[in-house]
Amino acid sequence: MRVIHMNGCSNRFAIFDGRHANAPFRPQAEQIRHIARPRSGESFDQIIGLENSERGDVFMRIWNADGSEVKACGNASRCVGHLIGKELGQPDIKIETEAGLLQSYMNDDGSVTVDMGSPLLSWESIPLAEKMDTRGVDVKIGPIDAPVLSRPACVSMGNPHAVFFVDDIARFDIPSVGPLVEWHPLFPEGVNVGFAQVLDRETIRLRVWERGAGLTLACGTGACAALVCAARLDKTERKARMILDGGELVIEWRESDDHVLMTGPIEMEAEFNQ
Numbered sequence: 682m683r684v685i686h687m688n689g690c691s692n693r694f695a696i697f698d699g700r701h702a703n704a705p706f707r708p709q710a711e712q713i714r715h716i717a718r719p720r721s722g723e724s725f726d727q728i729i730g731l732e733n734s735e736r737g738d739v740f741m742r743i744w745n746a747d748g749s750e751v752k753a754c755g756n757a758s759r760c761v762g763h764l765i766g767k768e769l770g771q772p773d774i775k776i777e778t779e780a781g782l783l784q785s786y787m788n789d790d791g792s793v794t795v796d797m798g799s800p801l802l803s804w805e806s807i808p809l810a811e812k813m814d815t816r817g818v819d820v821k822i823g824p825i826d827a828p829v830l831s832r833p834a835c836v837s838m839g840n841p842h843a844v845f846f847v848d849d850i851a852r853f854d855i856p857s858v859g860p861l862v863e864w865h866p867l868f869p870e871g872v873n874v875g876f877a878q879v880l881d882r883e884t885i886r887l888r889v890w891e892r893g894a895g896l897t898l899a900c901g902t903g904a905c906a907a908l909v910c911a912a913r914l915d916k917t918e919r920k921a922r923m924i925l926d927g928g929e930l931v932i933e934w935r936e937s938d939d940h941v942l943m944t945g946p947i948e949m950e951a952e953f954n955q
């Protein structure tokens with residue numbers, strides 16, 4: 682099987698192209714953990730399996746480094762958009778995922794844009810364990826009378842996100858705080874946890890503790906989630922530059938059709954047969 686190592690904004694993926702294999706690529710959770718976080722050597726944030734698709738140009742299956750299968754991964758969608766676009770010799774392709782059909786475009790400057798569709802804003806669709814206003818939910822971290830973090834905004838981009846808006850992102854030890862929110866009882870399916878500092882109405886500094894993968898250098902759906910939450914709370918415009926540890930993404934929540942567009946760099950690292 683062809684295996685491709687790629688990154689989107691330094692979010693790292695091992696992509697297993699199972700489209701021509703005799704049997705589909707359906708590894709056990711244990712195998713995924715072994716590939717993603719080997720005892721020695723390079724590690725990956727997600728493992729991606731490519732399959733043939735009836736509805737799109739390719740079907741993309743996604744596993745987190747901990748072995749859990751999930752429905753959406755923004756940066757991997759941009760990597761797959763580049764890979765299949767190059768293969769088919771056309772800039773725009775359709776990628777089928779468990780969360781729906783995504784359109785991707787290769788831009789002239791080498792960046793890739795993916796249309797992530799409409800964000801889901803209701804408490805049931807995230808999902809939350811109980812009815813709540815998703816612009817600020819009842820989660821507090823720290824001493825009960827003086828929480829250090831509270832009231833994250835929530836959205837689903839095909840996967841669940843909670844975003845804390847903070848004044849100074851450098852103050853937070855994300856590997857200590859992230860896991861407390863990731864499996865908070867309010868999130869029955871767990872949650873990706875964003876820490877966003879609004880620098881101005883068109884720029885956000887963002888770090889994301891990813892469900893099932895931990896602190897990554899960039900999270901594409903996390904960037905979409907932070908922009909949607911910021912715009913909903915009127916902290917930013919509907920288009921902003923997101924500064925992540927691994928690079929920058931531009932996110933636009935288009936007014937005309939409610940779709941969220943994500944644009945940023947991708948990189949081919951290695952390719953081999955296994």
Ligand SMILES: N[C@@H](CCC[C@H](N)C(=O)O)C(=O)O
Nearest residue numbers: 754755756840892900901902
């Ligand atoms: N790296 C991703 C998100 C991957 C899935 C996420 N950890 C989840 O569990 O939902 C991205 O670029 O969006």
